[in-house]
Amino acid sequence: MKARSSLWSRAYSRVLFGFVITFVVNVSLRAQAPESPSAAVRKPRARDLNPPSAPRGLVAEVANCHQVELRWIAPADGTGSGPKAYVVRRSDGGESTLSAGRTTFSDANRVSPSTGLTYTVSAVDAGGNLSAASNAVTVTTPPCAGDEQGVGDFEGNLEVSIEDYPDGKSRTLHVLQTNKERLPIQFAGEAPGHLSTGAPVHIKGRLLDGILVVNSGDTDLETLAMAVSSSTSTTTSTSITNNGQFAVNTFGEQKTLVMLVNFQNDAASNHLWHCE
Structure with missing residues (x-):
């Protein structure tokens, strides 16, 4: 020993x-199945696949050589989840999206004089389902009698940035990001100070050489309660299991x-x- x-x-x-x-x-x-009912396994929420009914009674009137006024009747039935936005389409390829809180639209987005235009309106619900198109209406804009300008409705998300200069001065730049294009904004007066990047807005303005001119930032610019078009994102990814349920994927943890x-x-x- x-x-x-x-x-x-x-x-x-x-x-x-x-x-x-x-x-x-x-x-x-990674991708482990939960071991208890309290684990993060949940049944998928039933997706709304029913599109809203089409808007009715679309009427178009020419305001001047660069502006057309539209109005329609909102869907009256309860099909689907109801409209959350409207898509206005023009026969020359023009398209505008606006919130469902209004059923009128002033189109002054590159409307040309002496041109025939056909319009339709469709509704979009919260699930992204698009309705059938409304009745189609056709108008012909007249030739311009003088220096006429159209004032239209524009909706999208606002972008605000500050541009600094070597002399120490700076200026605030505003841009409207619509569903189709980016439009620099020029305020005729002083720009509102409460505007922030990402805010969904509705603007009444004149489109001149690609610049959206707004007379008053207080009366011609409205902040919307929600974005016209949005996507839902989550920080937790999910995968579909064989039984159709959603399981939380904790890859990387x-x-x-x-x-x-x-x-x-x-x-x-x-x-x-x-x-x-």
Whole structure:
């Protein structure tokens, strides 16, 4: 027994003082099925696949050589989730999207004089379902009698930025991002100070050489309660299981278990390690 203890003592004396063995265990939780009802497995919410009914009674009237006024009747039945926005389409490819809170539209977006235009309106619900088109109406804009300008409705998300100059001066730039294009905004007076990037807005203005001219930022610009078109995003990705349920995917999440085992030769305590 003495020889055995002496042998182990000499073996452990060669172990450096404070030597640390670290065991790192990475536990991957990628795509693991939940083990209890409280885990994040949920049934998919029933998706609304029923489009809203088409708008009715579309009427178009020419205001001047650069402006056409439209009005229609909102869908009256309860099909689907109801309209959240309207899409106005023009026969020359023009298209505008506006919130469902209004059923009138002033089109002054590159309307040319002496041109025949056909319009339709469709409704879009919260699920992105598009209704059938309304009745089609056709108008012909007259030739311009003078320096006529059209004032139209424009909706989209606002972009606000600040441009600095070497002399220390700066100016605030406003741009309207519609569903089709980016339009720089020029305020005839002082721009409102409460505007922020990303705000959905409705603007009454004149489109001159690609610039949206707004007379009054207080009366001709309205902040909408919600964006005309939006997408839902989530930080937790999901995958569809074989039974049609949604399971949370925790790819990339890891847990680390660290075990520290210290071996040291404590001669003062004369402590010996024994292995069976």
